[in-house]
Amino acid sequence: MTGTTTATQWEQQRSFDELGQPLHDTTFCVVDLETTGGSAQAGSMITEIGAVKVRGGEVLGEFQTLVNPRTEIPAFIAVLTGISNSMVVDAPSIESALPAFLDFAAGSVLVAHNAPFDVGFLKHFTEHQQRTWPAFDVVDTAVLARRIITRDDAPNCKLSSLARHFRSTTTPNHRALSDARATVDVLHGLMERVGALGVDTLEELQTFSSRVSSAQRRKRHLADGLPHAPGVYLFKDSNGRVLYVGTSKDVRRRVRSYFTASETRSRMGEMVRLASEVEAITCATPLEAEVRELRLIGEHKPHYNRRSKFPEKVTFIKLTREPWPRLSLVKRVRDDGADYLGPFSSRASAEQSLTALHETFPVRQCTDTLGVSPRRTACVLAEMGRCLSPCDGGIDQHTYAAMVRQLRQTLLRAPDEVVDAINARMSALAVDERFEEAGTQRDRMASFVRAAARTQRLSALTGCPEVVAARHEDDGSWAVHVIRYGRLAATGVIPRGADAHDFVAGLRLIGESVPAPSDTPGPVPSASAAETERILRWLESPRIRLVDVTGTWACPVGGAGRAVEGLVRAADFADV
DSSP states (O other): OEEEEOOOOOOOOOOTTOOSSBGGGOEEEEEEEEESSSOTTTTOOEEEEEEEEEETTEEEEEEEEEOOOSSOOOHHHHHHHOOOTGGGTTSOOHHHHHHHHHHHHTTSEEEETTHHHHHHHHHHHHHHTTOOOOOOOEEEHHHHHHHHOOTTTOSSOOHHHHHHHTTOSSOOOSOHHHHHHHHHHHHHHHHHHHHTTTOOBHHHHHTOOTTSOHHHHHGGGGGTTOOSSSEEEEEEOTTOOEEEEEEESSHHHHHHHHHHSSOOOHHHHHHHHHOOEEEEEEOSSHHHHHHHHHHHHHHHOOTTOOSSSOTTOOEEEEEOOSSSOOEEEESSOOSSSOEEEEEESSHHHHHHHHHHHHHHSOOOOOOSOOOSSOOOOOOHHHHTTSSOOTTTTOSOHHHHHHHHHHHHHHHHTOOHHHHHHHHHHHHHHHHTTOHHHHHHHHHHHHHHHHHHHHHHHHHHHHTOSEEEEEEEOTTSOEEEEEEETTEEEEEEEOOTTSOHHHHHHHHHHHSOOOOOTTTSOSSSSSSOHHHHHHHHHHHTSTTEEEEEEESOOOOOTTSHHHHHHHHHHHHHHHHO
């Protein structure tokens, strides 16, 4: 086992305008392995490790060692690599060779030609030794070459072909150190190619795609001056019209990726060509950025955003309040005392849920207004036994009201009636081998259960006057959010050394005033369903601490969430 180290002479000052980690300031560890086969999981072993550490075009050190595989090296492998059984008899085991390599590579970016193979072996034996795999960044020269090398340059992207193309001083010969040295020359050749296209950071190199046009790359100046901070960014055209809204934990890095990284979506390429400026809104926390993004998309309805563009286009299932209540699909919630299930993001899902309810509770489906004592001819549904037929006096109001109370209980609290009824129908259909019809019943049940769970979760938070919660972030700070009736009212990060109680009190004072649900009825009275759901996911994430709750924030113990968990377990079982 050998190792050498030399000092670098290629040092350059990092510019403030540079994004991420500059390539010239990055230490790369180019590694190659020789093995007894193609899969560590299948029992193949490492026979040789070779690596070269470089930075700024200078070789900092080399590492090479044979490894005793404790098994016979197949003859064809010995012929290919020149490594025989006799050569590895006195070589160190992987238990001592691997830690030595990891020490050599520490703090660098791993580079390999066909990286999944080499890195996969290294990770496998690291885990086998019950060690923690270092969080190496990885660059695959094979992937990078396939993105920029054409057939006019080289016949293929094999290491030998690329080494010839870039005039490597070392010829690959299936020995680890020689192949690593050749890969270094290939890496430098590829970096020279992409450098001419404006790629000058590690992040851009890792995600580089030749399909990003030169016109896109020339617009990367639009990211100049944007903050390295969480926030929202808005692409605008020459008329100031918002083309696209996005969010990121690092706005500048994300925006730069549209011009120099792996953004290959045709719609985004078209959007970038139209863009003339990028506006950034810095946010105190990622959650604030996500909420602002949703609100801005709903406000501007940018052409190139596909999701959350029309938060108002939702559907609800309504249980009316009248002498003979019925179910109907509506597009908005009114202050009429009715009960609502939703919102549904698609009318198709709402229709599935409505069918599931009608098949369980035979309430009337006609749209006529019925008096207390109607006297009309029964409809076809009544003749089929799918309606209790209040129209012709076939049921008294007391009995009908009792069924409606069960229906309301199913909508608002426990979905057991629907779940049990559909499960019974599914079982009967399965016995008759009518599996397609059983699948339809399953889909209807799933739509209803998920909608009911969503409504209960949303209503629990939107009915709560105020929730103040804090999250302990990775940097040791505390991010505080004030939520009022399901809407984000205020957010901030407690400064180091500040009094936490005073900070929270001040945040509550400056928070947005949100009307009570009595003034704005429905499951999502004060915000879009998407916003409240984003807030709920944050509240349910790790390291959350509730600071204060005004009112009651709770979901029913036997609610629809339990049924959703059952659906997930069933799906997991089916996958097995």
